[in-house]
Amino acid sequence: MKSRHPQQPGTEFSVPGTVGEGLARHGVSRRAFLKFCTVMTSMLALPPSMAPAMAAAIAATRRQSVIWLSFQECTGCTEAITRSHSPTLENLIFDLISLDYHHTLQAASGEAAEHAREQAMKDNAGKYLLIVDGSIPMANPGYSTIAGISNYDMLVDSAKGAAAIVAVGTCATYGGLPKANPNPTGAVSVADIIKDKPIINIPGCPPIPVVMTGVLAHFLTFGTIPELDGLGRPKVFYGETIHDRCYRRPFYDQGKFAKTFDDEAARRGWCLFELGCKGPVTYNACATTKWNDGTSFPIQSGHGCIGCSEPNFWDAGGFYKALSMPANPLKVGAGVAAAGAAAGVVVTFLNRGKKGAAKAAHETTTLNDLEQ
Amino acid sequence: MSASLEKGVRVLKEMIDAPIASYFNSCVHCGICAEACLFYTETGNPKYTPIHKLEPMRRLYEQEYTFLGRLAKMVGLSKPVTDAELGEWQELVYNSCTLCGRCSAVCPVGNDIAYMVRKMREGMSASGHSPDGLKGAVTRTVNIGSPMGIKLPAVKAQMKHVEADYGMTIPLDMEGAEYLVMLSSMEIINFPEYLGAIAKIMRQAGKTWTLCSEAFEATNAGMQIGNSDLARVIVKRIVDGAEKLKVKTVISPECGHAYTALRWEGANLVGKPFSFKVQHIVEVLEEFRLAGLLKTEGMETDRLTFHDPCQLARRGGVIEPQRNLLKMVAKDFHEMPDAGFMNWCCGGGGGASAIEEGEELRLEAFKRKKSQLDAVKPKRLVTACANCRIVMEEGLEHYQMNLPIVGLTEMIAEHIPDPVDSK
């Protein structure tokens, strides 16, 4: 993907159709916008000197056409991203983009809605950003359709002209809850179907709003996708485990664990590992960015991490079972013990028979028998 | 002429039992047994590591008595034991093992390696891979009556000498005597003092005792070569003799392996518990001492030390009595390093001294005893095993050490005052 060249600073807020013009129309000052960009650069772990460049780049950009597809999902991801609206500047991120299709948020309905999608695809062929939440049912296309179009067909069709795809939420990224055993709909992720487009995975159930906006800002600034890990997640947000950045970590290291949710240890804020916290195997930014404008995150509220941003977290052995506990209770104990005893008895029977036969065949040695 | 690999393997299959299975499964190849074995410590050759001496038996155990071993043998992963291999192992199982049991005393997982070597010898002898020296000894014992070819007339001649020297009659075939005294050929030929010592001790203690014309030889080359059938023939003579004379106790002479053969293996060889007690002469002396029946006068004043025969001490459980007895007569007694339970073998026990081709190795191994002796620098060395005595005399001569060796019983007897009325 080509990176965009920022125009001269100072002009970007007046060029019609650009983000800068949109911001100006909404009464957002350059100063406030620059502040937003500074926050974004620090969140993305870019050098502070990048903030003006980012501001220039975003302001000069034509508002990015975005098509948002929702498949087998609960609308939690959309709920989450709307929670980021007020009152901070983050909500204005929507003015950075042209959200051409989002069937929960758009005003149009029915054929008009579908028309908007087709129009955007035609107008911005090869340039639009496709955001997907929800998984795709493969067992039967009828499990989930929009305007009579199966999720699979709509995804494949929409992906063709997309510059890149952002899979939002654990359903779109890894199949999520619909894929949980026994996966009745044959749910799969976006990456399971689309192989020829760059895909950014932003898992979480739901993902952290600021992480969604941060990834979009990165894409708008550089026109490239951020550095991803092996699971397609931006490393900048998913580089460390919850456990590593958890404020309760010292208690883990000291072996201080809450045993129930209301014991003295829990009240003292000790580690929730034994109550099933999946923080050690969950790569996400909750412990640092937190939720609701940095207010709190699940562990801070007294509940262990359930690992919602990890693939197949639903089937990872139970939310309240410590990571060190067996994922499924051992049910073979008595059976294998009996089988072992049976095997041992059979071998012993054979052994004793063999030894007995050797004894029975014993020829008393005489002096002559010492020589071969 | 029927020894064969097949027979050897069959006998080994008879021998392998739960302890052996447990031992083989426990070995972690830590090599500590090597440090306990004088054949390794004095040569530095790792092939003398005790557990390695059992390698063919270990493989046979796995192939015959474990499911996975059978499987491995079936698919060719585990090679069958061959005749040539057993031939190669003969040196390790006989020449370089005296069944001293030091390895069994140190193995961290508790393997009784000497127990296994003893059983392995059963298979070795049945397959024809036993040393000629031991074959000769066992043949002479079975055919003539003693490993050195001594017959009753020689014993009788010895008795006459003692009777003349000490002025006492040596009872022979006396029914109802309390003690039946056994001898080893070594004592009959080389250390005739022993018989006189016994006579003096018994007279002082006022005990009845006898020799048996049908069973005077205590040593058991059948056990040394590792053949229970032949060992049984030999031990049976003693059992029959003791039963016929209705003695209460059979006294094993100053000979370590004779004690083991009679005291611990005997009943198992004949297949029934003995009707009489078996005691080593040292145990008898200790009993007399405790009962006040053993009184000595005078003390040895030269620097003395004591060599514990392995079969008496580590493998027989008699360690303190010999020290208590020495205290009665020795003023200047000093222990060698590792004395007692952890004492080092003379290098010729378990039949090894009868193996001619093992002499060089035996002398090499004797360096261990030499260094023990060098640490104490005694004027005389006391022991309670005629075989140890012979082996050590050879070793001392080889290393040109001038150190007389004396039997404990004989030394005690020298301090028993002559009864006034006998003069």
Place this chain on the structure above:
Amino acid sequence: MDHLQLLTWARGPGLDLSLGVLVLGVIWRLIEIYGLGRKQDLSAPRDVAGASGWNTIIRRSVPPPGMFKTSPVSYMGGYIFHIGLAIVVFLFAPHIKLVQGVLGLAWPGLPSQMVDFVTVVTMAAMIVVLFDRINKPVKRYLSTFGDWFTWALTFIPLLSGWMAVHHLLVPYTLMLAIHILSVELLLICLPFTKLFHAFTVFGSRWYNGAINGHKGVPV
């Protein structure tokens, strides 16, 4: 299969499978070994205090007189490695949770920094013991594939567990899965390799103690 799935498999079916093989194998092998039986000893016993199988099970944990200096590396390495392994396996909080999950038994653990230190010491002891095995003629002579294999089988769980805790080389989730899988391999192999001495050591010491105890020798 992604990392979490691998981990979940290791914690679930993998654990079931390996514990199943362990229980089956241990019972089978114990019967196979001890079912061979032994002959009754007909000789008259000599009773001496302290000479018995049970005594030897305890007594053999300490080097007999004079032996320590002959093999200091084997003894020290052996002590540090076995005690260290026991501490790491049984006193690390997550491990206790596992035992609790399988057997319902629990006991207090040690702080993880202390366990971390013990792990490093244990690994160091294992490396020293490995060098000793390569270096010492007797050990090298006795060593078979099984000796190297079981060393690795024991070392990898320690190393992977330690690396998982310290987030080295690969993501924690994957390293934790590798750690658990390596332990499972260890459990599966335990009944069928020399690792089985963990069970038979008691029987072997008992037999030695009982056989020699019959003669009144406290070995």
